[in-house]
Amino acid sequence: MTMRPDPTFHASPKLAMEAPAENFAYTLLLSPDFSKPDALAVIDVKPGSPSYSQIVHTVTMPNKGDEFHHFGWNACSSALSPLAGHAFIERRYLIIPGLRSSRIYIIDTKPDPTKAKIHKIIEPEEVFKKTGYSRPHTIHCGPDGIYVSTLGGGGKDGTNGPPGVFIMDCETFEVLGRWEIDRGPQTLHYDFWWNLPRDYMVTSEWALPPQFENGIVPEDLLSNKYGHRLHFWDLRARRNVQTIDLGANHQMALEVRPAHDPVREYGFVGVVVDTTNLEASIWTWWREGGKFHAEKTATIPPEPAPKEKLPPLLQGFGAVPPLVTDIDLSMDDRFLYVSCWGTGEMRQYDVSDPRKPKLAGSVHIGGIARRTPHPNGKAFAAGPQMVEISRDGRRVYWTNSLYSTWDDQFYPDGVPGVEVMANVGRNGGLELDKNYFVSFPDGYRAHQIRLEGGDCSTDSFCYPSV
Amino acid sequence: MLPVGLDGTHASPALGWLWLALVASGLYHGVNPGMGWPLAVSAGLLDKNPRALFRALWALAAGHLLATFLVLLPFAFLLVLAEWQRPIQLSASLLVIGFGVYRLIDRRHPRTLARIPPTQLALWSFAVAIAHGAALMLVPIYLGLCQAFELDAGHEAAGALMKASLGMAVLVSLVHVTAMVGAGGCLAWLVYRHLGLRFVSRSWFNLDAVWAASLILVGAVALAFNLASWR
Numbered sequence: 001m002t003m004r005p006d007p008t009f010h011a012s013p014k015l016a017m018e019a020p021a022e023n024f025a026y027t028l029l030l031s032p033d034f035s036k037p038d039a040l041a042v043i044d045v046k047p048g049s050p051s052y053s054q055i056v057h058t059v060t061m062p063n064k065g066d067e068f069h070h071f072g073w074n075a076c077s078s079a080l081s082p083l084a085g086h087a088f089i090e091r092r093y094l095i096i097p098g099l100r101s102s103r104i105y106i107i108d109t110k111p112d113p114t115k116a117k118i119h120k121i122i123e124p125e126e127v128f129k130k131t132g133y134s135r136p137h138t139i140h141c142g143p144d145g146i147y148v149s150t151l152g153g154g155g156k157d158g159t160n161g162p163p164g165v166f167i168m169d170c171e172t173f174e175v176l177g178r179w180e181i182d183r184g185p186q187t188l189h190y191d192f193w194w195n196l197p198r199d200y201m202v203t204s205e206w207a208l209p210p211q212f213e214n215g216i217v218p219e220d221l222l223s224n225k226y227g228h229r230l231h232f233w234d235l236r237a238r239r240n241v242q243t244i245d246l247g248a249n250h251q252m253a254l255e256v257r258p259a260h261d262p263v264r265e266y267g268f269v270g271v272v273v274d275t276t277n278l279e280a281s282i283w284t285w286w287r288e289g290g291k292f293h294a295e296k297t298a299t300i301p302p303e304p305a306p307k308e309k310l311p312p313l314l315q316g317f318g319a320v321p322p323l324v325t326d327i328d329l330s331m332d333d334r335f336l337y338v339s340c341w342g343t344g345e346m347r348q349y350d351v352s353d354p355r356k357p358k359l360a361g362s363v364h365i366g367g368i369a370r371r372t373p374h375p376n377g378k379a380f381a382a383g384p385q386m387v388e389i390s391r392d393g394r395r396v397y398w399t400n401s402l403y404s405t406w407d408d409q410f411y412p413d414g415v416p417g418v419e420v421m422a423n424v425g426r427n428g429g430l431e432l433d434k435n436y437f438v439s440f441p442d443g444y445r446a447h448q449i450r451l452e453g454g455d456c457s458t459d460s461f462c463y464p465s466v
Numbered sequence: 467m468l469p470v471g472l473d474g475t476h477a478s479p480a481l482g483w484l485w486l487a488l489v490a491s492g493l494y495h496g497v498n499p500g501m502g503w504p505l506a507v508s509a510g511l512l513d514k515n516p517r518a519l520f521r522a523l524w525a526l527a528a529g530h531l532l533a534t535f536l537v538l539l540p541f542a543f544l545l546v547l548a549e550w551q552r553p554i555q556l557s558a559s560l561l562v563i564g565f566g567v568y569r570l571i572d573r574r575h576p577r578t579l580a581r582i583p584p585t586q587l588a589l590w591s592f593a594v595a596i597a598h599g600a601a602l603m604l605v606p607i608y609l610g611l612c613q614a615f616e617l618d619a620g621h622e623a624a625g626a627l628m629k630a631s632l633g634m635a636v637l638v639s640l641v642h643v644t645a646m647v648g649a650g651g652c653l654a655w656l657v658y659r660h661l662g663l664r665f666v667s668r669s670w671f672n673l674d675a676v677w678a679a680s681l682i683l684v685g686a687v688a689l690a691f692n693l694a695s696w697r
Contacts, residue, residue: 001573001672001674002672003671003672004667004670004671004672005667005670009667010667011663011664011666011667012663015663015664080504080666080667080670082499082502082504082505082507082508083505083579083580083582083584083590084575084579084580086500086575087667087670088672088674143580144577144580144581145577145580196584197508197512197584198584199583199584199585234583236580236581236582236583236584237583262512263511263512263514462508463507463508463511463512463663463666464511464512466511466662466663
């Protein structure tokens, strides 16, 4: 409990952009063969610092086999919600779920990020008992608690009942229970986000645990059994109000990125692969006349490649699918960053007109066939994956691992963990920074990045930018 | 429906202070972000129209008014029981002190409030005023005013007395809410037009302890007056 709102809470996206730049980047490390405990790396990103682009602290967990994936803050700008009326919590704790173990770690980042330490561990049994869900994934800080999406239901393989969202207390970290009252036709889950004052949530679909834990199941993919729908919810009533099917061939609708400015009632979602032509696509969804709509607004074609450059999984296709596995929207809602993990490209789209994305910038790095090295000459295994944008929109950070077993199928030569950063021009354009290149300890891969003081996939706002 | 004896001829010297306390409580609730002025700012900005700001203020005022009146209502009825005046006033003071102490110890905010949709501002305002004891804070002031106007003297017929005490409850609610909306509305307008959104987080102080202390203070002052006047 504080006397004033946390200085990293901002009423509007514009105020968040004007705030001081990040000094640290938190990055999740996973041991893909579960031989070592997963860890949280704290990286110095302050330009001019002697330890710039180096890991300055590591929090190693006491367990093995958690498989870290996504994580998030206990509180963010949403605490300034005038409906919550109580903004006196700190952005202090990182909530890190183990996607494979269902264990949740609470990491205290104060008094200093370089002294971050474990504050609390929530054992899987508590999650199972109180929610009936398993495999916690996306974390979002809401005005009334921490929202956690899950990928699995009950039972050993997570198929006993549908996965969903549960809520945790943002100060005691007690698991409070399921969020949904009426889930409608929703049976799969992946990402979610919302528009707080407009009172809706959007959720997406990946797959059930047997379809991802031991690797991608090609038969399921080719028979369109992965997720391909978007669900729209009444946020306070906790009811599914509309489901939009993107079409069964649009397999794996993953990251949901609503506009940050709450006056804008639209957002984006990325589709990994179209099974008819291996294309990846960006979809724009919006609300108009009380109804939600979605349409495909950008496509990225596959790139033909000789058989010997392809992993066994793709040899029959003779091409590399772009595999859009993450997207992220800048704080001013102007640029959408799109990770093409297969072809090894980070794309920047100008989405000022949200239904007409225009390619504004691109860098190639890694890739199944291209294998483009970093401009500093070092190799970059796999392709751009989890992407995070600085609040001011000037720096874009990304790592290279997708998911332990999937990495091995698409990049059988191995995926040593790497984090890079690209600078963004005033009017778009993207250029890799030669001086920012983080290699992680041997045997570790890197997944999601969170920035000190908030970032473009953390904070949500209740006041428009004016 | 104006209370009998409102000419003030029988008024006690404390009368001026009681009206002042009533207006002050309204101003205090009005500037507290927890009572809703930032919602009016957000509404105005989201609709890109100052009218939305005023509509939100109306809804907030209506909810607060209803909460205040409903909390005063049972006391208005109780005043008819003239011979029980003293225990009623003492228990009301103790109730307010008790609620203040409870707020001081348990600082958690009722989670159900977060379930109210942003389209139902009047309901939100009503629930917040009840949950935080905003309406309760007015009970000792109300009882004091009734006493000052001798609505509790017991020399009136029960029907007339009831009408008078109800009228006073309406008047107290209206004066309080007018002051509240005046203060909150001015602040909302200043932020909307001149100060900018940065003011929202800058002006937000944790008033939990102060709020709880205010409840205790109001109850204690009322208790002291009651004990003194009945000695």
